[in-house]
Each structure stands twice: as structure tokens, then as C-alpha cells.
Amino acid sequence: MTVLAKTTTELSSESVRSLYDQLVVRLKELNHLQGISGLLAEGVRAEQLSTLAGLTHGVGTSPVLGSILEEFERRQAAQDLSNELNPYELANVRLSRKAYKEGVALPSELVKAAAALSSRSVGAWANARKESNFAKFAPFLEEQIKTIRETVRYQMKAGLCEEARKINEKARATLNLREGDDCYKGYYQALLNEYESGFKEERLQVLFSDLKQNLVPLIAKIKAKNFQHDNSYIKGDWDLEKQTAYSHRISKEIGFDTDAGRLDVSTHPFTGGAHPTDVRMTTRYTVDNLQEGITGTIHETGHSLYEQGRNQEYVDLPVSQALSLGVHESQSLLWERMVGLSKPFWTYALPLLKEQFQEPSHENLQSVTPDQFYNAFNRVEPGFIRIEADEVTYPLHIVLRYEIEKALVEGDITVAEVPGLWNAKMKEYLGMEVTEDRLGCLQDTHWAVGLIGYFPTYTLGSIYAVQIFNAAKEAIPNLDEHLAKGEFHVLKKWLNENIHQQGSLRESGDDLIFNLTGKTLDSSIYVQYLTDKYTKIYDL
């Protein structure tokens, strides 16, 4: 594997096309390696993950790749390459340069240590959650925060995350800090951009404060009605095989290509697989609640359609990758909420459900109307668990996590303060008294993995979803009628063209939807959507 880098002189005499071809070879190799860690079966050891991470980092920062990218930088400084490379190819150059710079900014030892830490830390978290004992997880979270700060420090030093650096500098000036004094202000900005490229935290603050301001009273209003829609006919004892058959059918009709992927069952539903032709998604079924299996399956189907719909021409290359986590989540949420929680959808899907479950024990399902069913599936009820939350309360779960993880990483609170703060905010935002950390700050695996700055993308995704769906409705005549007839392919095709195949062509999610809708991400559209919808459902 020892390939000697060509000298600058050698590279400078090559054509842009030849340079690009060499780049593609390197990028594909890197992509294959990156895909491998996702395919590792349970039981992989921390040392193995660490070695693999170190090697992948080595390939992603190899001198050969470096000199090709440098030559591109020289060429682009001298001339516009858009006559020689198409926009997808130019995006590959841009994205790989960015990734390379991020890679070389970090010492291999740190990358390896971080991978090993994540692996150990997830184990500790799982035990701590089982025993509902935060103290057992605390030292690992402490260690994660340290490692994450060290990573950001290296990135800033390398001149990456300029936005974060500016915030940090300003804070240092304000606080009158000396060189060498610790100051972690701006670190959250850097972390956020790992998951949502190009998104400014100050915009996040505006969006989230708008959500908090509008959703807390909306939830209160719903609560004040002291009324709940009947959903007794989706409770009871639901045969798991029939649930499976129904979910597989719906997922296939929506457009999941079973020749290019599969749907299985797991405790924590997810969508994975390293390739558009081999997408693995999982769901879970609950015996006594019909809703969970159905909405979970539709959600993962949304993710899968994105994965299966990625640009095949540039497969294994950065431009074909999903643009951001927020945009990925928008695809799952668009199908789960805009479609799967809509009246047109249930006009189509309820008869099939009645056909599937004809047991006498589910007799009361047979007389339900799509309107009643719509109301039952859209019940708003504050709860402890994020992944079980409805679309009105969900954003507050995220705002809470954002506020805590930002304070943690920027040094405003200590790890020991997390449970108390969590419980106080749950009380304030959702009126819930957390009695066990298992149901509170130990419920999610993200911090254990080292994912800080990730949670906000769930809510960015839900805002994207509404705006993208609005654009689809404008673009597709009679979309509701199509959905009511189960003609999902029109929507899928539109998303394929306008979202999935675009991959990482645009520089940010904002760019993508601005181009599509004339607006960047806008919480007021989301608040409007929720207010309109739930005012009707709860007759507010």
C-alpha cells in the first residue's frame, strides 16, 4: 500500500481530468474503509475499532491524497475549473479537501483514543441505564467531554471552524483571559457543524427560543382542554406476524426497494448499510400498541428512500452522501409525519389495516373512520422519553438536550449537575417529574458515543420536513389525492430528484431549501403548521 506521492512538478503537468481520476481512486478506497466500521457485527472490541479508526484516518490524510488536493487548490486559485469538471465533480473536490483538512488537523493517536473511548463508554452507559445510576456513567461522560474539547482545540488551531474561533476570541476578550487560560466558548458551534454543515449556532438559538416560546403555551392549551381523543382501538393485543406483514406492505408501497435492502427487527430501530443497493433498516413492534410499529417503519422507510435514492453515478464519492443529519432526518419525518400522520394517508391505509386485522378481538377497529383514526394517531401527550414523543412535544426534548450539552461542553456546568438540570427543565418545559435517570438523562446513547451537537439536527429535520413538504405540495398537483389513493411514487420521485440525488451538491441544508422554496430554515413555518393542525384536532 506504500504509494509514493508524485512530486508537485509531476502533478502540475497533468490534466485536470487525470488529477480528478486519481482523486476518485483515493476517495473510493477511503469510502470503502469508512463503510466497514458500520458493517462490523456486535462484539467488535474497542482495540479493533481503535486500530481501524487509526488506519482510516491514515488513508484519509495520506500524502498522496494531500498532494492531489493541493494541486487542485493551486489550479482553482489560477482558473475556474467549471469548464473541465461538472458541478458534481467540483463538489467532490470541495468536500474531500474539507475532509482532508479536518483529518490532518487531528493526530492519529487522538482519533484512535476517541474510537476506543466511545466503545468503552457505550458499555458503561448501558449498564448505568439498566441500574438507573448516573454516577456509573459520569466518569465516562467526563472523559468524552475532555476528548471532544481536545478535538475542537486541534480543529481551531488548524484554522478550521472559523465561526467557532471568532466566538471564542470574542469571549476571551470580554472575559479578559490570558493566553493559556481555558475557555470553551464557541466549542458548541464547532461541534454542531460536524453534523449540520454550515449552520450557525446563533440561528439555532433563535429557532429554538421561538419554538420554546410558542410550543410551551400550545402544549398548555391542549392540556387545558382536558380532553383526549379515543385511541382504544389501537391498543390491545396485536399479532406480531400480522403487524410485520402490514408494515412490510406499507413500506414497500411507499417505495422501499426490497431488492436493494431489507427490513428487520431490532430493539433500537435504525437505518444503515454502506451502499444504495444494500440498505438495512430495522423497526420494532409492540404487542399492545399498533402505532409504534407503523410509524417507526414509515420513519425508517423515509431514511431508506434517501439512501436508496442517492446518486448512483457518483456512488462511494462524497457528493453522493447525504447533505447533513438534519436533511436526513427531514426525509424520515416527512414520511412519518407529513404523510403517515395525515388524513389522506389513512384514507388509503385504514382499509388495508382493517383487512389485515379481522380478529373478533379487534372488532372495534372495523367501524373506525379515517378521521377518528387520524385523531387517535395525533394525540399530544407529554412523556419522559424522546423517541416516543409526538411532534408537538418532541422539539422541547431537543431544546432541553441542546441547552444542557452546550453548557457542559462550554464549561458552564459540571457533569454532576446534569441530572438535576435535566429534571428541572423537564418540569419547566413539559411539566414532567423525572423520578429515575433511566427515564431522564440516561435515556439516550448519544453522549456515550461522543455525539455532542447531534441532537439539534432532529428538530432542524422536522422544520426542513415541513418546508420541503410544502414545496412538494406546490410542485405536485393534487398531492393529497395521490396519497389518498396510495400513489406514493409521485412524491417519492419528486424527493428523489430534489433531495436524494442532490446529495451533498449544495453547501448546506439552508442552500438546499432556499433553492427549493425561496426560504431558509424558518421555525415560524413549523410553529404555524403545528398550530393549525392541533387547533383543529383539539378544537382550541
Place this chain on the structure above:
Amino acid sequence: MTVLAKTTTELSSESVRSLYDQLVVRLKELNHLQGISGLLAEGVRAEQLSTLAGLTHGVGTSPVLGSILEEFERRQAAQDLSNELNPYELANVRLSRKAYKEGVALPSELVKAAAALSSRSVGAWANARKESNFAKFAPFLEEQIKTIRETVRYQMKAGLCEEARKINEKARATLNLREGDDCYKGYYQALLNEYESGFKEERLQVLFSDLKQNLVPLIAKIKAKNFQHDNSYIKGDWDLEKQTAYSHRISKEIGFDTDAGRLDVSTHPFTGGAHPTDVRMTTRYTVDNLQEGITGTIHETGHSLYEQGRNQEYVDLPVSQALSLGVHESQSLLWERMVGLSKPFWTYALPLLKEQFQEPSHENLQSVTPDQFYNAFNRVEPGFIRIEADEVTYPLHIVLRYEIEKALVEGDITVAEVPGLWNAKMKEYLGMEVTEDRLGCLQDTHWAVGLIGYFPTYTLGSIYAVQIFNAAKEAIPNLDEHLAKGEFHVLKKWLNENIHQQGSLRESGDDLIFNLTGKTLDSSIYVQYLTDKYTKIYDL
């Protein structure tokens, strides 16, 4: 990951201990990577495997590793290092030097191409077998033979496999070949040594011809009796959950540590996992035959005890690895045959079986005696399928494969001739008429993976098993009585000490058993064992 190699001068001033410590770091890293491919989930792509293989090869042939090993070579030429390194450490140096030399002999591109070919070829084989259509697999086998020959050619050129080179040279002289003429004589010797280190093919020929000469008449004699032991009470409809419970119980009582591994179900039973503390074995249960699940589980338990019993002090290092495939197989076969097919074992295990299956439908099981059960489990019956064969006919399945794969790789037959030759030999050795390639030359996956020279190790394993078990009987007073009481730990402990923990300390399987028994591998002991046992069972 770019670590610059120290210069020869720098290394030459370091202590042996410091050199060894540096070697250990490299070897562990390599071991982690090697373990990864075994943990990859189904669905990994040929390109990914190829990239990973290339990288692992790169790490295994890195200049850093090379200069440390060279320095060891210089030191060992000058002085005996056994005052400074213990025998296990010296074995690590020896084994890693060998692996390094084998690695650098091969170009990375060839290693990558071979990995990709195996992945594609297995897919083609699975389809061909399903359709029982050899022609669909033939081009892939052709390609495998070419790749394998190329690999051997590189190894010979690098001065490895001296034994093979000598054979080749002699053949060239005899055939009066000119430089550049193709000649693949000796290639099988080189391949055999990949799986059974240090074993000469001429000894294999002697052992196998002895087996053929003795077993063909023994099988004929049994057949001529025209008598078969009743095994009706192990046929019928066996509850899978109860089979599972029974097999788990037996495997645990034998000594499988469920805290350091697990037993699951798969179509093709195997034992894997990259670490003594995480051993994954699988078995399969058949509804209408009780024997398959039980013997399969005991077989894999034998492999697992080897894996779990490996030397923990030198974990992740070459000396802790299994010595050879033959020795590994000896551990599964020792438990499956010497124990699981013995009277003492069934004296213990039959009452438990009766306790497990008390249904009226299995009433006739309740009155069976251990002697009757022993006869039923030891029925000899020629069949098409190797993995279903009994211990008397099994070696002939191997001899047949050996003869064909040797002829193939050394150029004495073409790929197209394989099915015809297979069927003729099945007729000759076992009296069976193969009507479908699915039941003939397409039944095994080995050639598709590129494993040629592997099959003989199954039969070497069965000979080792008998000799090792004889040694255990001499060393452990009243072993049969222990087994009849279910006290398996005495045997397990003896194997732990004398086989498992020895790992790759010795240079070959012959060394290991010579040291243990005063004899090298000896087919006459195996023939004697079979003849004695089956003369009694069939009253010959």
C-alpha cells in the same frame, strides 16, 4: 499512522526487551485488523473486503515492522536470545518473521484482487449450487486457480516454501522444461503449508494411501454384513426448543464458558470470534434427527474450548493462535467422536436426554440402553455429503477432494473435468452414484473462497484426535469413569494445558504430538482405532 522506521543504527543500540516491546505493539495492531474481517456482517462488498485486505497487508508488511524484524535477525545470528526472551516471546519473533516474509512476497494488488475474487466467487458458487449447474461456477474456479498459482509463484520467487520449490525444480528437470515454461508441480505442497504448517505432502500421500487401502475394504466389510443398527428412536419429531436446551446443557457441562462466548443457530455451523473472551459458535437442529444437533454442538464446543483456552498472557499475539487447522479440527473431533460417540459419554448423557424428552411420542426412547444408543449413533453409511459423513467414510471424502484439487492446481486436469472425476471417485471409494453436482462437486464452499490445500486438514485432525485422546487416557487415571459421570473438566483441563495454551509454541502439529506421545502423525493408529471399534459394533 505514518510512523517513520527507525534507522538500522538506531535500532541496533536498543535492548532486546525494547525491540520486543516495539514488535508487540505492531503485532497487536495487525491482529486487531485481521480480526475485523471476521466480524464483518453479511453484506460487505467485494470492494470493501479488497480495500481492507490491502490495508491489512500494508500494516503486516510495513517498513517499521520490517526493520524491527531485521534487527532481530541480526541479533539472533550473533547470539542466542533465550536468556533475554522466554520461549513464547521467541515464538512471537519467529512467527511474525515468517508472516512478514510471506506478506512482502506478495504485491498488495494481488492480495486485494484475491479478496475481491473470493467475495464474488462465493456468490457465484451459491447460485451454481442452487441450480446444480457446475458450468456457472467453472469460470470462477478457473480464476481462483490462476490467482492461487500466481500467489505460489511469488512465494517461491521470494525463497519461501523451499520444499515446494525443490519438487518443482525436480519436475522441471525430469520434464526437460525450459526457463519460462509453465510447470505447477510442487504447488500443492506450498498450499498445504498455508493450513498445516511444516507438513510435507509426501507424508500426506502415504497417510492417505494407507487410509484408502484400509478403509475401502473396511466399509465393504460393513456393507457385506447387510445389517444396520436400529436408530428409529432418534428419528421422529423433536421439539426444537428442547433440542436447544439439551445442547446448551451438554455444551456447558463439557466446559464451554457462556460468559466468554455464545452458542447460536445457523445454516452452516461454525466457530468464530476474534478473542478468547468472545467466542461465537453456531449449531443447527434438525426436527427429524436428534443426532445432528447434538454431535454438531459437541463438535463446535471442541473448537470453542480451544479458542477459549488459548493463552491469555500472549493474547492478540501469534504464539497464542491455534497451531494449525489440523490441530484445531483435532479438538472438535476429539470431543465429537472420542467423547460424544463413546459409551461412557452416553452412560452419562442418555438419562439426561430421556429426562428432556418425555413426550408420549418419544416413548421408545425411554427404554433404550446406552449400548443400543451407542450403536445407533455410530452407524456407518456411505453418503454424498461430506459434512454428514460418519468417521469411517469421512476420510474418503477428503482423499477424493485432495486428489482432485491437487490435480487441478498442478495442471493435470482442467476445471471442466472436475465433475466427471468427482463422480468416478465417489463410485470407486464409496460406491455412490452422484446424479447432481449439488450433491457432488458443488457441495463445499472451500474452492469458491480460494481454499485449496485445506481439505486434508480435516483428516489430519481426525488422526491427531485419536493420538491425543490416547495420550489423555494414559495421563488421566480412569478417564472413562470420569466421562461416564459427566466429569468433563479433567479432560478439558488436560487439553487446556497440553494443547490449547501451547498455541503456536511448537513449529508443527507433528512436533506437538511427538512431544506429547513420542510419535508423529500415524495413520495406522487411526486405522486401528476404526477397525477395533467397528469390528465390535458390526460384529465383523
